Amino acid sequence: MIRALTGFSTRHPWKVIALWSVIGIFLTVVAGALMPRAMQAQTGDFLPKGYDSAAALRTAEERFGVTSDAGVFTVLVGRADGEALTGADEKAVASVAEELGGRRVTMPDPRDTPSTSDDQIPFLVTDYSQTPEVHVSMTAPDRAFTLLSVRLEGNTVDPGMHNLFRAFREHAEDAFAEVRLRTGFTGGLADQVDTRDAEEPTQRIVGMLMLGLIVLVNVLVFRSLCAAFVPLLAVTVVGGAATGVIVGGALLTGTSLDTSTPSMISVVLIGIGVDYFLFLLFRFRELLRDRPDAPPRAVAAEVGARVGTAVTSAALTIVAAFATLGIATYGGFQVLGPSVAVAVLVMLLASLTLMPALLAVTGRRMFWPSRALERTPRPGLAGRTGDFVSRRPLAALLACTALLGALAVGMHGIRMDFGQGATPRETEAAATASEIARALPAGVSDPATVYVTAPEGGSVTPGALGALSGELARLNGVGEVGEPVLNGQGDAARIDLYLTSESQTQAARDLVSGPVRDTIAAHTPKGLEAHVGGTAAIFADLSTAVDEDLRKVFPLAAGLIALILLVLLRSVLAPVVLLLSVGLCFAATLGASTLVFQHALDGPGVNFVLPLVLFLFVVAIGTDYNILISDRIREEMEGPRRARDAVARAVRHTAPAIATAGIVLAASFGSLAVGSNASTQQIGFATGLGILLSAFVLSVVLVPAAAALLGRRIWWPVRPRGHRDHGTLPEPAAPVDTAGEHRPGPLPVPSGR
Incomplete structure (x- = not known):
């Protein structure tokens, strides 16, 4: 085939x-x-339906019409002179908010928005023009500002939606400036747009540098x-x-x-x-x-x-x-x-x-x-490496094992970080969020939400929820509890919890998954059902789901890779050598990542997706390079030369390709390390390091050293057709050319040339 x-x-x-x-x-x-x-863009939509936060999302959509395909953000409105808002100012805020909520925001002309993706085709672009939902949410205790909650319907990852937000922001700034009030935008869609605008120049430069590095490496090599x-x-x-x-x-x-x-x-x-x-x-x-x-x-x-x-x-x-x-x-x-x-x-x-x-x-x-x-x-470094590995295989094997083992020790005390937050950046959205946090609970722009529902034909009244709201307000970590808001049918209520910790922190997740859910279970009125939603609840459930996935995927992936290697290599021993080597490389890479992100940078731990993604990439791609060197070693052992000579020749001819490929692939993954997303940074760093270890330590030294030690026995029970090893006795010499290399026979000329 x-x-x-x-x-x-x-x-x-x-x-x-x-x-x-x-x-x-x-x-x-x-x-x-x-x-x-x-x-x-909504992580919660990827959770199984059985999780509590997933049930809250369904309730929000079915009972309140809140879909996940929407952009919600917060607008801060304050006086330009920094003084407290007066009664007249608050009336002006309410008036402008009502005007904005009744004014249709139209899509700007793509020619006037250079940030629009160059790949967009006019007749395929969705028109997100709409009338936003705007209402006054709360005023700071010191009356330094008032917050508005704004909702725009649409896919928040679409560049067109970002342009719509920019159009609304411009309208709002102009409208409030007319009454001499300043504005700030943060949370949700505002964070996405500001972060994207801040990162785009860096990402373009990093992408160009990555492509330039690939070209440079190839120019230097060829x-x-x-x-x-x-x-x-x-x-x-x-x-x-x-x-x-x-x-x-x-x-x-x-x-x-x-x-x-x-x-x-x-x-x-x-x-x-x-x-x-x-x-x-x-x-x-x-x-x-x-x-x-x-x-x-x-x-x-x-x-x-x-x-x-x-x-x-x-x-x-x-x-x-x-x-x-x-x-x-x-x-x-x-x-x-x-x-x-x-x-x-x-x-x-x-x-x-x-x-x-x-x-x-x-x-x-x-x-x-x-x-x-x-x-x-000339043999060069690859030739000298092959000679050393073939002459001193045990020393090479022990050195590689010691290096990888030392890095693997770094896994001791590893902690999982389920945060999805971005690395702090100096954006307008971040500055606005900081201003809000100085006067209000940190979670005010992204509250946890309790949804209480009645069975079909039943109803929910604010009075029935008084005890539940009171118990939630007494919890340590809950800064403020909003008044219950009923839906149009009166069969569901929403209670917003403004936590003192930001929604993406471990403290918020622990609070929501523990005390908040325990309180709801104990104090929800009989006959009603309650679920907790919001970012903190979603990530708390996500941590549980991922933990289950790690226990299932790891052994299954390892088993499948072992089976493939067994069939492809037609050997029992070679797959064991390859799997042990990539397993040690995975442990070393995860240990090094723990040392860097958890200890050296004093972070909360390694991102929860890192072990799984790292396992799949390092084990699978590391196996790629191992298969390439193993295939060449087997090919060389088909000839009459000694097994160790075959290993030396295989390393000499294959190491440059593996080394070059490893540098290119590591640079490609390393580009992910540049950005504000903490999980992507860790994946980029760790995967790049793992690939370099796979290429330069495993495939060039460790696996060839094991093959040199085991000789043709590594291919048992189907050994190559070459001569058996007989200690140090030389094997029959093969015809060589003037360079001392075996001269292959002529190639057939393909038809249709």
């Missing part, structure tokens, strides 16, 4: 390239236009502009196609993507796509040197068939690992797993078709203007 695909692609390269180009560009444009419609830019262009086209497939699939199936999924997929595709192309390029250059008279198309076909097997094995390992997220209870994981799996499958198809086709078309021109094809390369 693999040989058939690569053979067809190298016989008809221009057709394959044209087909991928058309499909890739079309799906890229469609994905850019439809992506916002496929995403869901001394060729073509070899530097062609892989990046190809991966960009394929990445767009994969994203389009995922977005289209999500819309067709009614599945919502988490907001972090697109960026994660983009990083994965760029990283592994360039990796796979590099594996092909290194082997292509090697065979062109060995066969100077062979037709490039024949060499490309052979490279595609040889490396394609290892790439397929590696890609299927990642697919299997992420497919296990399908059994997770948290919907965010359920979406991420299949999305990454589909993206990797698309990239795998490109690796077996588009990439060999590009090699067939460019041929030796791929490495122009370098003259590396005309001379035999």
Whole structure:
């Protein structure tokens, strides 16, 4: 199958390239236009229905018409001179708020909003023009300001919704300025827009630097502009196609993507796509040197068939690992797993078709203007590393184990942080939130909400909830309890709790999941049902769901990877070596992350998603590199040379590809570390570190050292066809060329050349 695909692609390269180009560009444009419609910004919507906060969300929607697809934010209104509000000022505030609540906010012209995504297609952009819901919420005790609560309907991740908020903000600023009052905007949609505006320049610079690093690394390695830019262009086209497939699939199936999924997929595709192309390029250059008279198309076909097997094995390992997220209870994981799996499958198809086709078309021109094809390369650092590992395998194995073990010790005392907060930034929204917090409870802009409902035909009265409100007000950590608000039918009530801790802190989560829920269970009037919603409640339930998922996904993913390795390597011992090595690498990476984020930076712990995401990426991608080196070691052991000589040769030829790929992939993931989201920062740092350890420690040293120690026994029970090891006795010499390397036979010329 693999040989058939690569053979067809190298016989008809221009057709394959044209087909991928058309499909890739079309799906890229469609994905850019439809992506916002496929995403869901509310974490609570990904929780299973059985959780208390999920039940609160359903109550809010069914009884109060509050949908998760909405943007809520807070407007601070105060005097420009800093004095306390007067009675006349409060009347002016109420009047302007009523005017804003009755005035339709229209979508600005996209040409006047440079922040609008460049991928938006006019006829596919949703018109969010609407009349906002505005009401006065409360006044500070010192009368320094009054707060307004504003609600806009729409998907808060859509750039069009952000533009609508900017239009409302401009209207509100002008309206209050006319009565000499100042404004500030914070919470929800306001935070999102300000954070995005603050981060966008940095993200653009980091993205350009990442792409520049990939190009620079390839230029330094291949001394060729073509070899530097062609892989990046190809991966960009394929990445767009994969994203389009995922977005289209999500819309067709009614599945919502988490907001972090697109960026994660983009990083994965760029990283592994360039990796796979590099594996092909290194082997292509090697065979062109060995066969100077062979037709490039024949060499490309052979490279595609040889490396394609290892790439397929590696890609299927990642697919299997992420497919296990399908059994997770948290919907965010359920979406991420299949999305990454589909993206990797698309990239795998490109690796077996588009990439060999590009090699067939460019041929030796791929490495122009370098003259590396005309001379035999010196062993260099890779050669010296291979010699050392083959001569001193036990020392190399112990050194790697000691290094990884020392880092793994850092896991001692690890704590999980379930916060989703952003790193503080100097934004207008952050400044407004700080001003509010100095006068009111910290959770005033994002309260916890108790929803009390009556059975069908029943009713809820404010008087019946007096005892419950009183007990909640007495809890330590609850700053203020709002008056019960009934819905239109009178069968449900909402009670807002303004906590003294910010909603995304551990203190808020502990308070809501413990004392608040216990109080509600004990004091809810008989015959009524109550649930707690809000950010703190959602994250408290999320911590429980993720903890369950970790216990299920870890063993299943490890078992699937072991089964795949057992089938692919046709060995019992080799998979054990590979799994033990990647397991130790995972522990070392998590330990190092704990040392950095929990101890060195004095943080509350490592983000709750880090162990799972790190396990899947480090184990799966680490296995990728291990499969590549193992496949080459097995190939070299097929010959008559001694096992340790085969290991040395395999490291010499494969280490440069693994090292280059590791740097590129680590840089790709490292770009996630730049941003305000704490979880993304940790994932970027930890995954980048794990990939570097996988490439430079595991695949280049540890696994080859284990293979040198075990010899051909590592492939038991199906050993390679080479001679058995006989202690230190030399094996029969193979024919060599003037460089001392085995000279492969001629390649067949593919038909249709």
